[in-house]
Amino acid sequence: MIPGLPYETELPDRVGVLVLGSGLAGCAALLAAAEAGQYAVLLEKTEAIGGSTVRSAGLSAYAGTDEQAAQGIADSTELLRKDLLETGKHRNDEALVDLYCAHQLDTYRWLKAHGVRYGEVHAASGQSAPRSHPTDTTAMLTMLLKAAGRLGARLVMDTPARRLLREDGRVVGVEVAGPDGPHRIEADAVVVATGGFSQAPELLARFAPQMEHALRAGGPGCTGDGLLMAWQLGAGVVDTPYVKGTYGIYHHPHPDEDGTGILAVYKGAIAVNREGHRFVDESLPYKEIGDAALAQPGVTTWQVFDAQVMAASNDEVPIYEFAGRDRAGMLLRADTVAGLEAEIGLPEGTLVATVEDYNRRIAAGEPDALGRRALSSSVGDLLPLEQPPFYAHPSGTVVLATYCGLTVDTRMRVLDVYGEPIERLYATGEVVGGFHGAGYMTGTSIGKSGIFGRLAGAHAAAEESELAW
Ligand SMILES: Cc1cc2nc3c(=O)[nH]c(=O)nc-3n(C[C@H](O)[C@H](O)[C@H](O)COP(=O)(O)OP(=O)(O)OC[C@H]3O[C@@H](n4cnc5c(N)ncnc54)[C@H](O)[C@@H]3O)c2cc1C
Incomplete structure (x- = not known):
């Protein structure tokens, strides 16, 4: 009351x-x-x-x-x-x-x-x-x-x-x-x-x-x-x-999960499936990313990001509360992309190749492999993932509304x-x-x-x- x-x-x-x-x-x-x-x-x-x-x-x-x-x-x-x-x-x-x-x-x-x-x-x-x-x-x-x-x-x-x-x-x-x-x-x-x-x-x-x-x-x-x-x-x-699920929910039961999830993708993360491949333009509405995630083998995916994205964490906005999730033990973390790949349990070399390709295209000004042009919708320039430590958030789709x-x-x-x-x-x-x-x-x-x-x-x-x- x-x-x-x-x-x-x-x-x-x-x-x-x-x-x-x-x-x-x-x-x-x-x-x-x-x-x-x-x-x-x-x-x-x-x-x-x-x-x-x-x-x-x-x-x-x-x-x-x-x-x-x-x-x-x-x-x-x-x-x-x-x-x-x-x-x-x-x-x-x-x-x-x-x-x-x-x-x-x-x-x-x-x-x-x-x-x-x-x-x-x-x-x-x-x-x-x-x-x-x-x-x-x-x-x-x-x-x-x-x-x-x-x-x-x-x-x-x-x-x-x-x-x-x-x-x-x-x-x-x-x-x-x-x-x-x-x-x-x-x-x-x-x-x-x-x-x-x-x-x-x-x-x-x-x-x-x-x-x-x-x-x-x-x-x-x-x-x-x-x-x-x-x-x-x-x-x-x-x-x-048009009922859709929302991307970004922590995809394992966790006492600190409140149903909101995080959207590190809108601050620069990429989303990868269990084969270590990106599967969607991450700037799309999170409902569309949610649909794409549901179509991935095993359904669980990972938002992968680096220290630069972590620096954009904002505890006042639940979807951007990356540091809070790190404190709650909800993020995997490693000093190298290869280390993160092993932490997640992805096939060897897959995440490394995905991140290298993503970074190389940004540096060369080449079109993104999946057509991503911005961080979120049309806002924000793409950021290479290169500043350690590297993080991964196990992410899935949830019906919120x-x-x-x-x-x-x-x-x-x-x-x-x-x-x-x-x-x-x-x-x-x-x-x-x-x-x-x-x-x-x-x-x-x-x-x-x-x-x-x-x-x-x-x-x-x-x-x-x-x-x-
Ligand atoms: C985790 C999460 C995050 C979200 N984040 C956002 C966001 O940031 N921005 C956004 O726009 N939307 C967000 N949404 C969606 C948004 O919260 C809801 O769509 C919105 O709050 C719905 O408001 P409402 O008043 O229609 O319904 P609700 O807030 O769900 O209230 C409906 C109430 O009706 C009561 N009720 C049901 N049946 C009966 C009955 N037979 N008799 C009497 N009472 C009844 C229920 O118990 C409930 O209290 C989020 C949803 C979730 C779950």
Whole structure:
């Protein structure tokens, strides 16, 4: 329990806006609904707030921020839009991309006005300008929930929603699993913010069988409940072919692994398979590297780097926390590339030949063997791997988030399989599909949870009340 949050132990019978799920999407929706003057209540299935949000690396993708300006980074909403569509291979729902772009800066300012603070901005997957803004996600959710509580909103823990209730074609509330059995809560509008299904093996097997050998991470409650509840009412589902895993997870069980992994590749590492060969252009989005890694023999690969890459370690950004992993004993290390090759157990001479070829092409200005031109996306010049000591991080693919999901319109109303709104049913955050399309830019899942969560809460709050109070 976090002190100061607006916990409620009594299950309500009726509310104005009922929000399901306490990740960023749900917390933003709750606060926006409360700011609009509604009696808003959030139900959380588990004993802790935050779902995947509090397990994440905490990076949000915004363009044109104060932090970017302070670091001299030139970026714009137009460039963000272009990158989103290119990363999504133009399979995105453009209306949702435009919605993100139209509201990213006002949501960023709204979050900052509620006390959210961002650290040093970094480039990552799919970004042609550095725009990953790190933040402490637990602190962020705590601020939003406290602000909502001051406006009368309430938070009910340990209470899974089981079914959406519909009468005369419109959603009128939910049935929850209460301490004394099923309990009915009526609402003017319901916002589904239950996250994705990265922790539901049976749904992954159905929608993304290609992830069979990937590891899984994410909030323990992220089992696709909201997707199924809305699906039962005829909701459309989109983007399921594009579920991807993320590269960089430590590929052996380790007590210090938090599900985030590292992306030394974006600071200059190469990725090699168990034959000692590179297998992908390492500047690609980490989802694409994840797909490529899953196709390698034995699935485990290694990010290989040198002291120069290690010098770019940043303990504030989990994906760049190389030194921390070294301290935790998660890196293999040797004074020579041949020594590292032996440490990993690669066939003799293979890694040495791979690194020599990589370095020689950089020195000669020749094209990279796999078409790599930059460290990450189009940012950063390639670095030869030549400064000892040399390191290797056993790396694989993990499903962190599922990115596909319910079809929604630009008011975050859930659309049925024929594109018609299901009345008074809203959805936001990872449970929503359409926005990312066929690829994922770092920071846009936390980004969309905040932006679309705030919008969903405000639109749900605008529904006319038909409840007898
Ligand atoms: C290790 C890791 C690193 C990541 N890093 C990043 C990053 O840096 N940037 C980025 O953009 N994205 C990142 N992601 C993805 C991102 O964290 C999520 O997509 C995003 O936080 C989802 O927010 P959400 O509010 O939609 O869902 P969640 O934060 O998952 O919250 C959903 C909540 O709903 C609850 N719930 C589920 N079912 C029910 C029910 N039936 N009734 C009531 N409550 C229910 C769950 O218990 C959970 O608390 C990462 C994910 C992981 C796992």
